[in-house]
Amino acid sequence: MSGWIAVALLTLLTGAALWRMKMPLLPVGFALAVGLAGYLLTSNPALPSKPAPPRAIDANAAPQLEIARKRLLQNTGDVGAWLMFADILSHEGKTAQAVEGLSLAAKAMPDVPDLWVGLGNALTRHADGFVTPAARLAFGRASEIDPTHPGPYYFLGLAWLQAGEPDEALKVWQDLYARSPEDAPYRPELERLMRGARAMMAAGIDGGRFPGADDNAPALEQR
Known part of the structure:
Protein backbone atom coordinates (compact mmCIF):
# COMPACT_ATOMS: atom_id res chain seq x y z
CA MET A 1 0.00 0.00 0.00
CA SER A 2 1.41 3.38 -0.96
CA GLY A 3 2.08 5.96 1.71
CA TRP A 4 -0.63 8.28 0.50
CA ILE A 5 -3.28 5.55 0.53
CA ALA A 6 -2.29 4.73 4.08
CA VAL A 7 -2.54 8.37 5.12
CA ALA A 8 -5.91 8.74 3.40
CA LEU A 9 -7.31 5.62 5.03
CA LEU A 10 -6.03 6.70 8.43
CA THR A 11 -7.72 10.07 8.03
CA LEU A 12 -11.04 8.64 6.88
CA LEU A 13 -11.18 5.81 9.42
CA THR A 14 -10.17 8.03 12.32
CA GLY A 15 -12.71 10.67 11.38
CA ALA A 16 -15.48 8.12 11.01
CA ALA A 17 -14.70 6.49 14.34
CA LEU A 18 -14.64 9.79 16.20
CA TRP A 19 -17.87 10.88 14.54
CA ARG A 20 -19.61 7.70 15.70
CA MET A 21 -18.30 8.22 19.22
CA LYS A 22 -19.30 11.90 19.06
CA MET A 23 -15.76 12.97 19.94
CA PRO A 24 -14.21 16.24 18.73
CA LEU A 25 -12.45 15.98 15.38
CA LEU A 26 -10.26 19.09 15.48
CA PRO A 27 -7.38 17.84 17.68
CA VAL A 28 -7.01 14.71 15.57
CA GLY A 29 -7.23 16.81 12.42
CA PHE A 30 -4.41 18.98 13.70
CA ALA A 31 -2.19 15.98 14.32
CA LEU A 32 -2.96 14.46 10.94
CA ALA A 33 -2.22 17.74 9.19
CA VAL A 34 1.15 18.07 10.90
CA GLY A 35 2.05 14.46 10.18
CA LEU A 36 0.92 14.78 6.60
CA ALA A 37 3.00 17.91 6.06
CA GLY A 38 6.10 16.28 7.47
CA TYR A 39 5.51 13.13 5.46
CA LEU A 40 5.16 15.07 2.22
CA LEU A 41 8.37 16.99 2.79
CA THR A 42 10.56 14.04 3.70
CA SER A 43 9.38 11.16 1.53
CA ASN A 44 7.96 10.12 -1.79
CA PRO A 45 4.36 9.04 -1.14
CA ALA A 46 4.15 7.22 -4.46
CA LEU A 47 6.84 4.75 -3.36
CA PRO A 48 6.93 2.16 -0.57
CA SER A 49 8.21 3.43 2.76
CA LYS A 50 12.00 3.49 2.98
CA PRO A 51 14.65 5.44 4.86
CA ALA A 52 15.48 8.66 3.02
CA PRO A 53 17.38 11.77 4.05
CA PRO A 54 15.10 14.82 4.21
CA ARG A 55 15.65 17.42 1.52
CA ALA A 56 16.52 20.87 2.83
CA ILE A 57 13.88 23.52 2.21
CA ASP A 58 15.10 26.67 0.49
CA ALA A 59 15.53 29.52 2.95
CA ASN A 60 13.16 31.70 0.96
CA ALA A 61 10.44 29.04 1.05
CA ALA A 62 10.74 28.25 4.75
CA PRO A 63 8.66 31.23 6.01
CA GLN A 64 5.84 30.42 3.60
CA LEU A 65 5.98 26.78 4.61
CA GLU A 66 5.63 27.78 8.25
CA ILE A 67 2.64 29.96 7.41
CA ALA A 68 0.97 27.07 5.58
CA ARG A 69 1.71 24.71 8.47
CA LYS A 70 0.18 27.06 11.03
CA ARG A 71 -2.90 27.59 8.90
CA LEU A 72 -3.38 23.85 8.55
CA LEU A 73 -3.02 23.47 12.30
CA GLN A 74 -5.85 25.94 12.74
CA ASN A 75 -8.04 24.49 10.00
CA THR A 76 -7.26 21.32 8.04
CA GLY A 77 -9.87 22.40 5.50
CA ASP A 78 -8.03 25.63 4.67
CA VAL A 79 -7.97 25.53 0.86
CA GLY A 80 -5.49 28.37 0.55
CA ALA A 81 -3.06 26.63 2.90
CA TRP A 82 -3.18 23.43 0.87
CA LEU A 83 -2.56 25.38 -2.34
CA MET A 84 0.35 27.21 -0.73
CA PHE A 85 1.76 23.97 0.60
CA ALA A 86 1.53 22.29 -2.81
CA ASP A 87 3.13 25.29 -4.48
CA ILE A 88 6.08 25.10 -2.10
CA LEU A 89 6.46 21.38 -2.77
CA SER A 90 6.43 21.98 -6.53
CA HIS A 91 9.06 24.69 -6.34
CA GLU A 92 11.22 22.39 -4.20
CA GLY A 93 11.06 19.75 -6.94
CA LYS A 94 8.54 17.56 -5.08
CA THR A 95 5.93 17.75 -7.84
CA ALA A 96 4.67 14.19 -7.30
CA GLN A 97 3.94 14.94 -3.65
CA ALA A 98 2.19 18.16 -4.61
CA VAL A 99 -0.03 16.24 -7.02
CA GLU A 100 -0.90 13.54 -4.52
CA GLY A 101 -1.55 16.03 -1.74
CA LEU A 102 -3.97 18.09 -3.83
CA SER A 103 -5.57 14.89 -5.16
CA LEU A 104 -6.41 13.91 -1.61
CA ALA A 105 -7.62 17.42 -0.76
CA ALA A 106 -9.80 17.58 -3.88
CA LYS A 107 -11.37 14.22 -3.06
CA ALA A 108 -12.05 15.35 0.50
CA MET A 109 -13.54 18.67 -0.68
CA PRO A 150 -10.56 31.76 -15.13
CA GLY A 151 -8.11 28.96 -14.35
CA PRO A 152 -9.56 26.17 -16.52
CA TYR A 153 -9.76 28.41 -19.58
CA TYR A 154 -6.21 29.65 -19.14
CA PHE A 155 -4.87 26.12 -19.13
CA LEU A 156 -7.27 24.89 -21.82
CA GLY A 157 -5.77 27.51 -24.12
CA LEU A 158 -2.32 26.31 -23.12
CA ALA A 159 -3.33 22.75 -24.00
CA TRP A 160 -4.51 23.87 -27.45
CA LEU A 161 -1.22 25.69 -27.97
CA GLN A 162 0.78 22.60 -27.05
CA ALA A 163 -1.37 20.51 -29.40
CA GLY A 164 -0.33 22.72 -32.30
CA GLU A 165 -3.59 24.66 -32.48
CA PRO A 166 -2.68 28.27 -31.65
CA ASP A 167 -5.87 29.50 -33.33
CA GLU A 168 -8.00 27.50 -30.89
CA ALA A 169 -5.86 28.71 -27.99
CA LEU A 170 -6.34 32.29 -29.11
CA LYS A 171 -10.14 31.84 -29.21
CA VAL A 172 -10.22 30.54 -25.65
CA TRP A 173 -7.97 33.28 -24.31
CA GLN A 174 -9.76 36.04 -26.19
CA ASP A 175 -13.06 34.89 -24.71
CA LEU A 176 -11.57 34.79 -21.21
CA TYR A 177 -9.97 38.20 -21.69
CA ALA A 178 -13.22 39.75 -22.91
CA ARG A 179 -15.17 38.67 -19.83
CA SER A 180 -12.45 39.34 -17.27
CA PRO A 181 -12.50 42.46 -15.08
CA GLU A 182 -10.12 45.16 -16.24
CA ASP A 183 -8.20 44.94 -12.98
CA ALA A 184 -7.86 41.14 -13.07
CA PRO A 185 -4.22 40.35 -12.14
CA TYR A 186 -3.91 37.72 -14.84
CA ARG A 187 -4.85 39.97 -17.78
CA PRO A 188 -1.22 40.98 -18.55
CA GLU A 189 -0.28 37.31 -18.72
CA LEU A 190 -3.21 36.65 -21.05
CA GLU A 191 -2.04 39.47 -23.29
CA ARG A 192 1.42 37.91 -23.44
CA LEU A 193 -0.03 34.51 -24.29
CA MET A 194 -2.29 35.91 -27.00
CA ARG A 195 0.67 37.69 -28.57
CA GLY A 196 2.57 34.41 -28.51
CA ALA A 197 -0.33 32.53 -30.12
CA ARG A 198 -0.59 35.12 -32.88
CA ALA A 199 3.15 34.91 -33.48
CA MET A 200 2.94 31.13 -33.72
CA MET A 201 0.09 31.40 -36.22
CA ALA A 202 2.08 33.88 -38.31
CA ALA A 203 5.21 31.72 -38.23
CA GLY A 204 3.47 28.38 -38.62
CA ILE A 205 5.10 27.02 -35.46
CA ASP A 206 3.81 23.69 -34.15
CA GLY A 207 2.60 23.31 -30.59
CA GLY A 208 4.84 22.50 -27.70
CA ARG A 209 5.74 23.52 -24.21
CA PHE A 210 5.10 27.25 -24.00
CA PRO A 211 8.06 29.10 -22.44
CA GLY A 212 7.49 29.68 -18.74
CA ALA A 213 4.28 27.66 -18.65
CA ASP A 214 5.13 26.04 -15.33
CA ASP A 215 6.98 28.74 -13.40
CA ASN A 216 5.47 31.96 -14.74
CA ALA A 217 1.82 30.97 -14.83
CA PRO A 218 -0.37 33.46 -12.96
CA ALA A 219 -1.92 32.41 -9.68
CA LEU A 220 -5.32 31.31 -10.93
CA GLU A 221 -6.13 28.70 -8.29
CA GLN A 222 -7.71 31.42 -6.16
CA ARG A 223 -9.18 34.54 -7.74
Whole structure:
Protein backbone atom coordinates (compact mmCIF):
# COMPACT_ATOMS: atom_id res chain seq x y z
CA MET A 1 0.00 0.00 0.00
CA SER A 2 1.41 3.38 -0.96
CA GLY A 3 2.08 5.96 1.71
CA TRP A 4 -0.63 8.28 0.50
CA ILE A 5 -3.28 5.55 0.53
CA ALA A 6 -2.29 4.73 4.08
CA VAL A 7 -2.54 8.37 5.12
CA ALA A 8 -5.91 8.74 3.40
CA LEU A 9 -7.31 5.62 5.03
CA LEU A 10 -6.03 6.70 8.43
CA THR A 11 -7.72 10.07 8.03
CA LEU A 12 -11.04 8.64 6.88
CA LEU A 13 -11.18 5.81 9.42
CA THR A 14 -10.17 8.03 12.32
CA GLY A 15 -12.71 10.67 11.38
CA ALA A 16 -15.48 8.12 11.01
CA ALA A 17 -14.70 6.49 14.34
CA LEU A 18 -14.64 9.79 16.20
CA TRP A 19 -17.87 10.88 14.54
CA ARG A 20 -19.61 7.70 15.70
CA MET A 21 -18.30 8.22 19.22
CA LYS A 22 -19.30 11.90 19.06
CA MET A 23 -15.76 12.97 19.94
CA PRO A 24 -14.21 16.24 18.73
CA LEU A 25 -12.45 15.98 15.38
CA LEU A 26 -10.26 19.09 15.48
CA PRO A 27 -7.38 17.84 17.68
CA VAL A 28 -7.01 14.71 15.57
CA GLY A 29 -7.23 16.81 12.42
CA PHE A 30 -4.41 18.98 13.70
CA ALA A 31 -2.19 15.98 14.32
CA LEU A 32 -2.96 14.46 10.94
CA ALA A 33 -2.22 17.74 9.19
CA VAL A 34 1.15 18.07 10.90
CA GLY A 35 2.05 14.46 10.18
CA LEU A 36 0.92 14.78 6.60
CA ALA A 37 3.00 17.91 6.06
CA GLY A 38 6.10 16.28 7.47
CA TYR A 39 5.51 13.13 5.46
CA LEU A 40 5.16 15.07 2.22
CA LEU A 41 8.37 16.99 2.79
CA THR A 42 10.56 14.04 3.70
CA SER A 43 9.38 11.16 1.53
CA ASN A 44 7.96 10.12 -1.79
CA PRO A 45 4.36 9.04 -1.14
CA ALA A 46 4.15 7.22 -4.46
CA LEU A 47 6.84 4.75 -3.36
CA PRO A 48 6.93 2.16 -0.57
CA SER A 49 8.21 3.43 2.76
CA LYS A 50 12.00 3.49 2.98
CA PRO A 51 14.65 5.44 4.86
CA ALA A 52 15.48 8.66 3.02
CA PRO A 53 17.38 11.77 4.05
CA PRO A 54 15.10 14.82 4.21
CA ARG A 55 15.65 17.42 1.52
CA ALA A 56 16.52 20.87 2.83
CA ILE A 57 13.88 23.52 2.21
CA ASP A 58 15.10 26.67 0.49
CA ALA A 59 15.53 29.52 2.95
CA ASN A 60 13.16 31.70 0.96
CA ALA A 61 10.44 29.04 1.05
CA ALA A 62 10.74 28.25 4.75
CA PRO A 63 8.66 31.23 6.01
CA GLN A 64 5.84 30.42 3.60
CA LEU A 65 5.98 26.78 4.61
CA GLU A 66 5.63 27.78 8.25
CA ILE A 67 2.64 29.96 7.41
CA ALA A 68 0.97 27.07 5.58
CA ARG A 69 1.71 24.71 8.47
CA LYS A 70 0.18 27.06 11.03
CA ARG A 71 -2.90 27.59 8.90
CA LEU A 72 -3.38 23.85 8.55
CA LEU A 73 -3.02 23.47 12.30
CA GLN A 74 -5.85 25.94 12.74
CA ASN A 75 -8.04 24.49 10.00
CA THR A 76 -7.26 21.32 8.04
CA GLY A 77 -9.87 22.40 5.50
CA ASP A 78 -8.03 25.63 4.67
CA VAL A 79 -7.97 25.53 0.86
CA GLY A 80 -5.49 28.37 0.55
CA ALA A 81 -3.06 26.63 2.90
CA TRP A 82 -3.18 23.43 0.87
CA LEU A 83 -2.56 25.38 -2.34
CA MET A 84 0.35 27.21 -0.73
CA PHE A 85 1.76 23.97 0.60
CA ALA A 86 1.53 22.29 -2.81
CA ASP A 87 3.13 25.29 -4.48
CA ILE A 88 6.08 25.10 -2.10
CA LEU A 89 6.46 21.38 -2.77
CA SER A 90 6.43 21.98 -6.53
CA HIS A 91 9.06 24.69 -6.34
CA GLU A 92 11.22 22.39 -4.20
CA GLY A 93 11.06 19.75 -6.94
CA LYS A 94 8.54 17.56 -5.08
CA THR A 95 5.93 17.75 -7.84
CA ALA A 96 4.67 14.19 -7.30
CA GLN A 97 3.94 14.94 -3.65
CA ALA A 98 2.19 18.16 -4.61
CA VAL A 99 -0.03 16.24 -7.02
CA GLU A 100 -0.90 13.54 -4.52
CA GLY A 101 -1.55 16.03 -1.74
CA LEU A 102 -3.97 18.09 -3.83
CA SER A 103 -5.57 14.89 -5.16
CA LEU A 104 -6.41 13.91 -1.61
CA ALA A 105 -7.62 17.42 -0.76
CA ALA A 106 -9.80 17.58 -3.88
CA LYS A 107 -11.37 14.22 -3.06
CA ALA A 108 -12.05 15.35 0.50
CA MET A 109 -13.54 18.67 -0.68
CA PRO A 110 -14.84 17.83 -4.18
CA ASP A 111 -16.99 20.93 -4.60
CA VAL A 112 -14.15 23.45 -4.27
CA PRO A 113 -13.07 24.57 -7.77
CA ASP A 114 -9.83 26.14 -6.54
CA LEU A 115 -8.55 22.73 -5.46
CA TRP A 116 -9.25 21.22 -8.88
CA VAL A 117 -7.52 24.11 -10.61
CA GLY A 118 -4.60 23.71 -8.21
CA LEU A 119 -4.49 19.99 -8.94
CA GLY A 120 -4.50 20.61 -12.68
CA ASN A 121 -1.72 23.14 -12.27
CA ALA A 122 0.29 20.70 -10.14
CA LEU A 123 -0.16 17.99 -12.76
CA THR A 124 1.01 20.41 -15.44
CA ARG A 125 4.12 21.29 -13.43
CA HIS A 126 4.80 17.61 -12.81
CA ALA A 127 4.70 17.09 -16.60
CA ASP A 128 7.24 19.88 -17.15
CA GLY A 129 4.69 22.39 -18.38
CA PHE A 130 2.54 20.11 -20.52
CA VAL A 131 -1.21 20.04 -19.90
CA THR A 132 -1.79 16.29 -19.65
CA PRO A 133 -5.16 14.51 -20.05
CA ALA A 134 -5.33 14.15 -16.26
CA ALA A 135 -4.77 17.88 -15.89
CA ARG A 136 -7.51 18.58 -18.43
CA LEU A 137 -9.90 16.44 -16.41
CA ALA A 138 -9.08 18.41 -13.28
CA PHE A 139 -9.60 21.73 -15.05
CA GLY A 140 -12.83 20.40 -16.55
CA ARG A 141 -14.09 19.48 -13.10
CA ALA A 142 -13.31 23.00 -11.85
CA SER A 143 -15.15 24.49 -14.81
CA GLU A 144 -18.20 22.32 -14.10
CA ILE A 145 -18.30 23.55 -10.52
CA ASP A 146 -17.72 27.20 -11.40
CA PRO A 147 -18.01 28.14 -15.10
CA THR A 148 -16.75 31.66 -14.32
CA HIS A 149 -13.41 30.50 -12.89
CA PRO A 150 -10.56 31.76 -15.13
CA GLY A 151 -8.11 28.96 -14.35
CA PRO A 152 -9.56 26.17 -16.52
CA TYR A 153 -9.76 28.41 -19.58
CA TYR A 154 -6.21 29.65 -19.14
CA PHE A 155 -4.87 26.12 -19.13
CA LEU A 156 -7.27 24.89 -21.82
CA GLY A 157 -5.77 27.51 -24.12
CA LEU A 158 -2.32 26.31 -23.12
CA ALA A 159 -3.33 22.75 -24.00
CA TRP A 160 -4.51 23.87 -27.45
CA LEU A 161 -1.22 25.69 -27.97
CA GLN A 162 0.78 22.60 -27.05
CA ALA A 163 -1.37 20.51 -29.40
CA GLY A 164 -0.33 22.72 -32.30
CA GLU A 165 -3.59 24.66 -32.48
CA PRO A 166 -2.68 28.27 -31.65
CA ASP A 167 -5.87 29.50 -33.33
CA GLU A 168 -8.00 27.50 -30.89
CA ALA A 169 -5.86 28.71 -27.99
CA LEU A 170 -6.34 32.29 -29.11
CA LYS A 171 -10.14 31.84 -29.21
CA VAL A 172 -10.22 30.54 -25.65
CA TRP A 173 -7.97 33.28 -24.31
CA GLN A 174 -9.76 36.04 -26.19
CA ASP A 175 -13.06 34.89 -24.71
CA LEU A 176 -11.57 34.79 -21.21
CA TYR A 177 -9.97 38.20 -21.69
CA ALA A 178 -13.22 39.75 -22.91
CA ARG A 179 -15.17 38.67 -19.83
CA SER A 180 -12.45 39.34 -17.27
CA PRO A 181 -12.50 42.46 -15.08
CA GLU A 182 -10.12 45.16 -16.24
CA ASP A 183 -8.20 44.94 -12.98
CA ALA A 184 -7.86 41.14 -13.07
CA PRO A 185 -4.22 40.35 -12.14
CA TYR A 186 -3.91 37.72 -14.84
CA ARG A 187 -4.85 39.97 -17.78
CA PRO A 188 -1.22 40.98 -18.55
CA GLU A 189 -0.28 37.31 -18.72
CA LEU A 190 -3.21 36.65 -21.05
CA GLU A 191 -2.04 39.47 -23.29
CA ARG A 192 1.42 37.91 -23.44
CA LEU A 193 -0.03 34.51 -24.29
CA MET A 194 -2.29 35.91 -27.00
CA ARG A 195 0.67 37.69 -28.57
CA GLY A 196 2.57 34.41 -28.51
CA ALA A 197 -0.33 32.53 -30.12
CA ARG A 198 -0.59 35.12 -32.88
CA ALA A 199 3.15 34.91 -33.48
CA MET A 200 2.94 31.13 -33.72
CA MET A 201 0.09 31.40 -36.22
CA ALA A 202 2.08 33.88 -38.31
CA ALA A 203 5.21 31.72 -38.23
CA GLY A 204 3.47 28.38 -38.62
CA ILE A 205 5.10 27.02 -35.46
CA ASP A 206 3.81 23.69 -34.15
CA GLY A 207 2.60 23.31 -30.59
CA GLY A 208 4.84 22.50 -27.70
CA ARG A 209 5.74 23.52 -24.21
CA PHE A 210 5.10 27.25 -24.00
CA PRO A 211 8.06 29.10 -22.44
CA GLY A 212 7.49 29.68 -18.74
CA ALA A 213 4.28 27.66 -18.65
CA ASP A 214 5.13 26.04 -15.33
CA ASP A 215 6.98 28.74 -13.40
CA ASN A 216 5.47 31.96 -14.74
CA ALA A 217 1.82 30.97 -14.83
CA PRO A 218 -0.37 33.46 -12.96
CA ALA A 219 -1.92 32.41 -9.68
CA LEU A 220 -5.32 31.31 -10.93
CA GLU A 221 -6.13 28.70 -8.29
CA GLN A 222 -7.71 31.42 -6.16
CA ARG A 223 -9.18 34.54 -7.74
